[in-house]
Amino acid sequence: MGQYFMISAPRLRRALGNGGKLREMLFGGTAKALVHVLAVPIEPQLPPSSSLDSTLVPTEPKYTPPAIDVVTSGPAKDPPTVVHSRPGKRQANDEAPSQRVKKLETTTSSDFDKGAKASFLTTFPSLPPELHELIFAHLDSIEDLICLSVTSRYFWVIGYKHIQQYYTSLLGRWAGHNIICIGDYVDAGDYPPHLFSAEEEQELNQMKVGFDGNCLDSSAGSDTSADAQPLTLYDLAIEPMGTIEEVVDLYQTSTRTLHACMRRCRSSKRLSDFKHPELVMRNSTYFPASQTWILRNLTTHEFVLPTAVALKPEYINGPFIHGLGFGEVVMARTCWTSDYGVAMSCGADICRGVWAGHRFDITTLSRHDEESRGGEWTDVSEDVSKEIAHIWECEDGPDWREIIHNTISALERGDDSDSCVSDD
Template sequence: MDEWYHVIALDRRQKLRGKFYLGELRYDKEGSWLVMPLAVPIVPRLSYGTAAPDATASDLTKTSNLQDVRNPTKSDDLSPNSALNNINPLPVTKSICGLLGLSNELLDMIFHNLEIEQVFVLGLQSQNLWNVARKHIQASLASSCGLWAGIRIVCVGEYLESEDYPPNVLTESEEAEFKDGRFEHFGSSLYDLADARYQEVREWQPDLANRLTDHASSLGEWHRLPESSQSRIRDDLLSDKLSDLYPEDQPWVLRNLTTQEYVRSEAIAIKPEHIHGPNIDVLGFGQVVCSRVCWSAADWSEDRGIHRGVWAGHRFDITTLDRLKQGSMESSEWKDVSEEVRDEMEIEWTEGLGSDWCGSDWVRRNR
């Protein structure tokens, strides 16, 4: 008999969108949905550009005409933030001339105390303000990523009994919640609790583009820009900048923060070309976590004990190997369990999909 599962983040009282069969989480793309919640972004170091931080009112009159975004040169394309440098601002008004006389450090302090919508609108007023604002917008985007990193994760089955949950995982208040009598008509397991009370998270990519441009539009600022500038700001800065936060030119690892173990991306990827930063085609970090955090009463013979996952209720993140090495210098050594996990996953996938799964049409369909 098939069993439904919820993938839940206990500390946030959230669950991954929908319900899943175990096979979907272990073998299909659904398991990859767990990557972005766990991946810790890297905020790029952005320069302020070439605009003078101490521009005077007389200087501003020379650049007060609204212009379109120029086409980037070949050298511009080499910079991940080149599009940002090419955005021309709105005409400068007298009300902001005083701000442009401030140093970037003081502007940073001002922007830090503003809502991100206010940062965006103010940044549209001049090139120099935009150079400062974009740092804060990028930081806001990064703060909305990796929201399950360091959070207790468990994949719970619907056949659990009321007091069947991973040992030493729940807090006293969470255990008390099972005994408050509110689930008498629906059951009182960890699965039932998540099903009834946990928030379902369906999207992990922050929709900053619409949020910020809608706010600017309500103030009449957004539509003062030419359409080409609007498009570049939206596409190059807001909608498509997650790739900057998860660079593909660095090796990434899955860390179990509870046991201080880690898994390297190149050890579990079927082929090197399947690796795209923290995201790995077909078999990746998401499938590894899902296979090791399951907790269910159903002991199917083909599951080989997976229903009592050795990592159930543990805390994880996905980060770069450089960060791991930096952390190792500050605390006890981390244990590399990549080979152990790879061997376990190969056995599991061979049993579930057949001995030729690695070169099958199924792999090509799931890329």
């Protein structure tokens, strides 16, 4: 059947997709998924309030609760003490806090008049902003965040940044982590440099895999069956030890979430509250094309410019490059296997990638310049460009660039579909 490969973050025990033959993955678009998990998003700013006037409900007036007399029980034989709840600093002749803390008597609702009841029911918008921030921060559900945020312009300002933080957390999840495109013919104990420490390698070498795919640690006295096999890097990429991770489609995810919020609304008049263009997310929201994005090898302090990879400048759309981009570069340079039979014409070098097991991210050039002040980084764009051209020419011949151009043109005409190619 031939050798199969998986794009893996072995320390995270995660893999992208179900893998396949190396050539099919590299030339068929699978590698593009790496851009989605390595690109570090830019969190968008709150849009101007003027653009929201037609969609947001009016802000409720701020409410300040009146002073309410609360009777507390004082010391024995002392008359009841009346404490007034009111804003402001403690007066100089007030008692110390330890003297003022008293046990509240049990009070029924009948002890309050209708005005007092109403004041307690309408104080949520009047809580201090710090408490509102805490409430938003403790909402785990994105649907809850959105539904509360659209109730007023005031809550929209607070909630919008929490909504953006939620969607930001779905992006760039592999940035800064070790990456390897591992083949299933890899030998046990065959690890690329920089991936594990000597102690970690020794621990992995003591592990075995049972017939069900689960890991058995022989050093811990676990029962190991006769058919158990030594653990390999490929075992860490597949289930049950590894977890298959799908690329997040921001547009589909945010649209599906928005529809779930709208189903909660019982009044058709309030459905317009959810019609905000800011609640429908796209890659361009977090990865602006106006910025120059670069691929960085954080292990070796090397970087690659987009112009060295893209066949045409117009193919560059933020970190996403049509046809051939950063994903193909990372995959081609991180392949690792012990068996060089990969059915590719480019030679055995691709089987022992020079970047296998290294850490990566894709970030903006301006952010890189700011973060790397005083640090030494090497521009390897020219070397990478030559290497990629060699691989593609070996496989598709001297007209390989024209083949990619034709594929992109076909996708733009709608002759085929590839969600990894699209930026939205």
